[in-house]
Amino acid sequence: MSLQTTLLLIPLLPLAGAIVAGIFRNQVGRAGSHVVTILGVAISFGLSAWVLYQQVSGTLDSVNISVYTWMVADGIRFQVGFLVDHLTTLMMCVVTFVSLMVHIYTIGYMREDPGYQRFFSYIALFTFSMLMLVMSNNFLQLFFGWEAVGLVSYLLIGFWFNKETAIAANLKAFLVNRVGDFGFLLGIAAVLLTFGTLDYAEVFGRANEVVGQTLSVPGGMEWDMLTFICVCLFIGAMGKSAQAPLHVWLPDSMEGPTPISALIHAATMVTAGIFMVARMSPLFEMSDVALSFVMLIGAVTALSMGLIGIVQNDVKRVIAYSTLSQLGYMTVALGVSAYSAAIFHLMTHAFFKALLFLGAGSVIIALHHQQDMRYMGGLRKYMPVTWITAWVGTLALVGFPFFAGFYSKDAIIEAVGASHRWGSGFAYFAVVIGVLITAIYSFRLLYLTFHGPEKFTVDKDCGEHPPPGQLAHDPEESPLVVTVPLVLLAIPSVFIGWLTIEPVLFGGWLNDSIVVLEKNNVLAELGEHFHGATAMAQHAIYTLPFWLMITGLIAATLIYLIRPSVADAIARRLPFLYRLLDHKYYFDELYLKVFARGGVRLGRSLWHRADAGFIDDGIVNGAARLTKWLAALVRRWQTGFLYDYAFAMIIGLIGILAVWVAMVPGL
Secondary structure, three states, X not given: OOHHXXXXXXXXXXXXXXXXXXXXXXHHHHHHHXXXXXXXXXXXXXXXXXXXXXXXXOOOXXXXXXXEEEEEEOOXXXXXXXXXXXXXXXXXXXXXXXXXXXXXXXXXXXXXXXXXXXXXXXXXXXXXXXXXXXXXXXXXXXXXXXXXXXXXXXXXXXXXXXXXXXXXXHHHHHHHHHHHHHHHHHXXXXXXXXXXXXXXXXXXXXXXXXXXXXXXXXXXXXXXXXXXXXXXXXXXXXXXXXXXXXXXXXXXXXXXXXXXXXXXXXXXXXXXXXXXXXXXXXXXXXXXXXXXXXXXXXXXXXXXXXXXXXXXXXHHHHHHHHHHHHHHHHHHHHHOXXXXXXXXXXXXXXXXXXXXXXXXXXXXXXXXXXXXXXXXXXXXXXXXXXXXXXXXXXXXXXXXXXXXXXXXXXXXXXXXXXXOOOOHHHHHHHHXXXXXXXXXXXXXXXXXXXXXXXXXXXXXXXXXXXXXXXXXXXXXXXXXHHHHHHHHHHHHHHHHHHHHHHHHHHOOOOOOOOOOOHHHOHHHHHHOOOOOHHHHHHHHHHOHHHHHHHHHHHHHHHHHHHOOHHHHHHHHHXXXXXXHHHOHHHHHHHHHHHHHHHHHHHHHHHHHHHHHHHHHHHHHHHHHHHHHHHHHXXXXXXXXXXXXXXXXXXXXXXXXXXXXXXXXXXX
C-alpha cells in the first residue's frame, strides 16, 4: 500500500463509518453502528501508529503531498493535501487513540439511548474532521477542518435536543465560535493578500520577505502585516481553544453526553487552536507583539478559570474549568515560543483529561445521571477501578512527579520563567499560582466524590427519576466496556511524559515542524540543565511548583475531607469573592445584556426606525401619499366642461410657442 493511500485511509475510514452509522443506521442496527465506527477508528489509529513507527525508525521523512486540486483561480491553487511531519503524526496518534477509547466507552454509556446510532455517527465524523485539520498542508483545508469540528460539536453538544439547556448550550458554542472564526477568516484572507498563496510551504518560506510590510487602515495608521495576520489567526484559536473572553461556551458544552465532553476537551476541538498556532510558528516568530498577546491571554485564562473550578459543584464542570486552565498553560507556552512544550502538554493532557472525563461519566452512570458532587461521597468502596483511575488522572493533572502532567506542566513553568518577553513576569506568576489552584480543585473533586461520608440514600421506591441524593439501589462499578478504556488511558497518564519528554522537548523531534528564532529559544536554555526524566522528577522536591502542589493537597484535605464546614465558613466570610467566582466573573450576564439583549434592542430599533419608519412609512407609504396628493390636485382640473379643456389647450399651445421662440435663434 502506497504512502498516499495510507494517508487517505486515515481520515476517510472514520468518515466511512460515520456515513454507514448515520445514513444506514436502520439497516445496520445498534451493533452494526458501533462495530463499523470503532473498526474505522481502530484501523485509522493503527495506520497512524505505523506512520509514527516509520518516522521513529528513520525510514520516513516529512512528506508534503497534493492529493486533489479543487480549482485554480487567478493563479491561486485551492487543493486538498497532506503535510505529514512529526507534529502531524503526533497529533494523528493522539486524536485516533483517544477517539478509539471514547468510541469503546460509548457502548456502555449510551447503551440505553434512543439516538445510539446517531451518536456513533457524530463522533466518527468528529474524528474525521479533526484529522483533516491536523493533516492539512494548506489554509483552505485547515479552514474546512476548522469549521467541520465546529459544526459537529454543535450537533453533539445539542445531541439531547429535547433539553432546552442543551439547545441553548450548542447555540452558545456556535455563536461564540463564529466570533473567533471571523478573526480566523480575516487572518487567512490577509495571508492570501500578502503571499498570494494558501500553501503552508510557500507561505512559511516567504515569511522573512514580508517582515516590515504594513497594512494601511482607516485613520492614517499603519499596522504590521505579520502582526495583523498572527493576531487574527489567534482570535480564531481563542474561540476554538476557549481562551478568555471567548471561553464561555466550553463549560456549557457539558450539556452533551459525557463521551463527547471527553472528546472535545481532550483530543479534538479545543486542541485545534493550540495545534494551529504551533503550526504557524514561522509566522508568529516574526511578531513579538503577537506572541506577547498570546502569552497574556493564556496567563489570564490559566489563572482565572482555575479559580472558578474551586466553587463548581457539577463534577463535569469542575473538569471543564480544569480544561480551560490547562489550555491557558498551553497558550502561555506558545506565547514564550515554547511551542514544543505546548504540544507536549497537549499530548499528555489528552490522556489524563480524557481519563478524568470518562471517570466522571462512570460515576454518573452509577448514580443514575446525578452530577452534583454534594450528593456523592464514599464511592471508592463501590467503584474501585473508577476510583483508582481517577486518582491516576488527578495526580497527572496536578503535576505529581513521574506522572505525565508533571513533565509537561513543569516544562512550561520553567520555560515561562526563562523568558524575557514583555509580560512574562505576570505570566510566570499566573502559571505558578495555577499549580496551587489546580491541586485544590482537583483533590476537592476526588474527596467529594470518592471519599468522606456517603451523601446519598438508597430507596427502592424512589421511582424512575429520583430526587437528588436518592438512588434506587447501591452504586455499582461500571461494566468492562467502560472500565477498560479507563485503564488504557491511565497507563499513558503515568508513563507517556517520562518516555517522551527528552525527544519531544530536547531531542529535536519537532524541529521539522516548528521554527523558533535563536533569541526566543527558551527550551534550548532549559535543555542545557536537563539530565533525564528521572533526574527531573527527583529534582522536583526542590522546586516551588512541587511545594505549591503539596500545599494545595494539604489545604484540600483539611477543608474538604477533615473539616468540610470550613469551606462554607470561607464562603460566608468572603461573600463577594464567592459570588464573583460562582457567577463566573459575570461574563454570561455581560454577554447576555450587552450582546444578546443589546442586539435584540438594536434590531428592534432598526426595525422601528429604519424598516417600519423610513422604508415602509417614509418611502413606500410616502410614495402612495404623494401619488394621492397629486391625484387630488389634478382632479380639480378635470371639470367636464368643454371651455375649460379648450382654454387649457390654448394656454398649453402658447407655452409651447414661447419655448420654441426662445430656443430658435434669430426670431
